[in-house]
Amino acid sequence: MENFVFPKCQKCSAGDLVPLSDFGSQGAPIHYKVWVCTNPECGFNMKIRNGDIYMNEPILSGTAHSSRSRY
DSSP states (O other): OOOOOOOBOTTTSSSBEEEEEEEOTTSOEEEEEEEEESOTTTOOEEEEETTEEEESOOOOOGGGOOOOOOO
16 A cells, blocks of 8 residues: 655644545546545635635535435
8 A cells, every 4th residue: 555645734734635536427536626634623625616726615514415326
């Protein structure tokens, strides 16, 4: 397994920024769509949506999310 060194969060300096990936509307993978701070008290995040960058959007729990059925 590879060891990755992630950048320190510039907001809190306590956490690291880690990348998260997602899938597009057609099912294609989108790598590094979101970068989030590992420090839960910080909450810093950067997201790419439709080519625009959004910073510090509210972080919501995914427990209430209903998954879509895939064919």
